Amino acid sequence: MSEIKEQQEEEQQEIQESTTTFLDLTGQPHNFIGDGYDLPETLTDIDLTNDKLTKIENISHLKNLKKLCLRQNLITEIQDLPTESIQEIDLYDNRITEIKNIKNFNQLLLLDLSFNEIRLIENLTHQDLPVLKELFLANNKITTIENLETLTTLKNLELGSNRLREIQGLETLVNLESLWLGRNKITKIQGLETLVNLKIISIQNNRLEEIGDGLKTLVHLEELYLSYNGIKNMDGLQTLKSLKIIDLSANKIQTLVGLDQLPQLEEFWANDNLIDNMDNIEQQITKSIKCLYFERNPVANHTQYRRIFINMFPQLIQLDATRVKRN
Numbered sequence: 001m002s003e004i005k006e007q008q009e010e011e012q013q014e015i016q017e018s019t020t021t022f023l024d025l026t027g028q029p030h031n032f033i034g035d036g037y038d039l040p041e042t043l044t045d046i047d048l049t050n051d052k053l054t055k056i057e058n059i060s061h062l063k064n065l066k067k068l069c070l071r072q073n074l075i076t077e078i079q080d081l082p083t084e085s086i087q088e089i090d091l092y093d094n095r096i097t098e099i100k101n102i103k104n105f106n107q108l109l110l111l112d113l114s115f116n117e118i119r120l121i122e123n124l125t126h127q128d129l130p131v132l133k134e135l136f137l138a139n140n141k142i143t144t145i146e147n148l149e150t151l152t153t154l155k156n157l158e159l160g161s162n163r164l165r166e167i168q169g170l171e172t173l174v175n176l177e178s179l180w181l182g183r184n185k186i187t188k189i190q191g192l193e194t195l196v197n198l199k200i201i202s203i204q205n206n207r208l209e210e211i212g213d214g215l216k217t218l219v220h221l222e223e224l225y226l227s228y229n230g231i232k233n234m235d236g237l238q239t240l241k242s243l244k245i246i247d248l249s250a251n252k253i254q255t256l257v258g259l260d261q262l263p264q265l266e267e268f269w270a271n272d273n274l275i276d277n278m279d280n281i282e283q284q285i286t287k288s289i290k291c292l293y294f295e296r297n298p299v300a301n302h303t304q305y306r307r308i309f310i311n312m313f314p315q316l317i318q319l320d321a322t323r324v325k326r327n
Contacts, residue, residue: 020040020042020043021042021043021044021045021064022043022044022045022046023037023039023043023045023046023047023048024046024047025037025047025048025051026047026048026049026050026051027049027050027051028051029050029051029052030051030052030053032053032055032057032058033048033053033055033056033057033058033059034057034058034059039058039059039061039062041061041062041063041064042064043062043064043065044064044065044066044067044085045065045066045067046059046062046065046067046068046069047067047069048069048070048073049069049070049071049072049073050071050072050073051073052073052074053070053073053074053075054073054074054075054076055075055076055077055079056070056075056077056078056079056080056081057079057080058080059080059081059082060080060081060082061082062082063082063084063085064084064085065082065085065086066085066086066087066088067086067087067088067090068081068082068086068088068089068090069088069090070090070091070094071090071091071092071093071094072092072093072094073093073094074094074095075091075094075095075096076094076095076096076097077096077098077100077101078091078096078098078099078100078101078102079101080101081101081105083103083104083105083106084106084107085107086105086107086108087107087108087109087110088108088109088110088111089105089108089110089111089112090110090112091112091113091116092112092113092114092115092136093114093115093116094115094116095116095117096113096116096117096118097116097117097118097119098118098120098122099113099118099120099121099122099123099124100122100123101123102123102124102128102129103128104128105128105129105132106130106131107131108129108131108132109131109132109133109134110132110133110134110135110136111129111132111134111135111136112134112136113136113137113140114136114137114138114139114140114158115138115139115140116139116140117140117141118137118140118141118142119140119141119142119143120142120144120146120147121137121142121144121145121146121147121148122146122147123147124147124148124151125150125151126150126151126152126153127150129151129153130153131153132151132153132154133153133154133155133156134154134155134156134157135148135151135154135156135157135158136158137158137159137162138158138159138160138161138162138180139160139161139162140161140162141162141163142159142162142163142164143162143163143164143165144164144166144168144169145159145164145166145167145168145169145170146168146169147169148169148170148173149169149171149172149173150172151173152172152173152174152175153175154173154175154176155175155176155177155178156176156177156178157170157173157176157178157179157180158180159179159180159181159184160180160181160182160183160184160202161182161183161184162183162184163184163185164181164184164185164186165184165185165186165187166186166187166188166190166191167181167186167188167189167190167191167192167203167214168190168191169191170191170192170195171191171193171194171195172194173195174194174195174196174197175197176195176197176198177197177198177199177200178198178199178200178201179192179195179198179200179201179202180201180202181201181202181203181206182202182203182204182205182206182225183204183205183206184203184205184206185206185207186203186206186207186208187206187207187208187209188208188212188214189203189208189211189212189214189215189236190212190214191214192214192215192217192218193214193217194217195218196217196218196219196220197220198218198220198221199220199221199222199223200221200222200223200224200225201215201218201221201223201224201225202225203225203226203229204225204226204227204228204229204247205227205228205229206228206229207229207230208226208229208230208231209229209230209231209232210231210232210233210235210236211226211231211233211234211235211236211237212235212236213236214236215236215237215239215240216236216238216239216240217239218240219239219240219241219242220242221240221242221243222242222243222244222245223243223244223245224237224240224243224245224246224247225245225247226246226247226248226251227247227248227249227250227251227269228249228250228251229250229251230251230252231248231251231252231253232251232252232253232254233253233254233255233257233258234248234253234255234256234257234258234259235257235258236258237258237259237261237262238258238261240262241261241262241263241264242264243262243264243265244264244265244266244267245265245266245267245268245269246262246265246267246268246269247269248268248269248270248273249269249270249271249272249273249293250271250272250273251272251273252273252274253270253273253274253275254273254274254275254276255275255277255280256270256275256280256281256284256285257280257284258284259284259285260283260284260285260286262286263286263288264286265285265286265288265289266288266289266290266291267289267290267291267292268285268289268291268292268293269293270292270293270294270297271293271294271295271296271297271320272295272296272297273297274297274298275294275297275298275299276297276298276299277299278299278302278308281294281299281309281312282312285313287313287314287315288315289313289315289316290315290316290317290318291316291317291318291319292309292313292316292318292319292320293319293320293321294309294319294320295320295321300320306319306322310324310326
């Protein structure tokens, strides 16, 4: 009996500890943070997603808080955040118009301000964010990449779905490994020469007409996403020997010249282009390719399209949206 009682006491203690370190009131609208519930200093993780909150308040005393999620609320201002231990702040999908009150976040690793109404990148410095690794600013109203030059610890930067026309202001962010610039108004790939540690870059759904030489120094790049542009050829990829994935779907490409110099390529998305020469494809793509998308190209209208491609590439696992079946 004593063992059973001891086990019950341990289980009760675990429940008590979990309730005093983690607070999850997702989808439970209330008037303010702390409305009808306690906010003990032992809290390490708070999730108040989709609670119709309008203000950040009553949490600045939480010295042990590591993760704060206030997604999908009605918050208009960044304020009264605890700074001592916090590692992740998620304010995705609110009504914030200005980046401010970001001071002395010495342990912050992730800041998400996506889906807000921010127009300027400002008040983000290495002094206040000395270890920041991930910054998300997607779906705002930002027109210029600026004031990021001191954030040299950044590894992941998301600026998709803004109003950017030029790639600039990134030269000092030499530790970046992934950069997301999709759904903007960018016309030229430039300003990336020093970002030699990049492994992933997305400039999908912009206004590019060529790849150019803006990527030539990115020798560690593994994934390149350039779909939904107006790119006409493959020039500019020759030095990117580490590329494993290329997405050039929905462009204006007719020829694959230059693709043969990418020996590690595993996935190539070229659907919705103007490619009509099957011989050219066999010559240019490495035989070890695993995934190909060529649907809605003239070449895909050939009656034996699938059979020919499957025979052409012995390692192919997937062609378009269908997995390859071999006898």
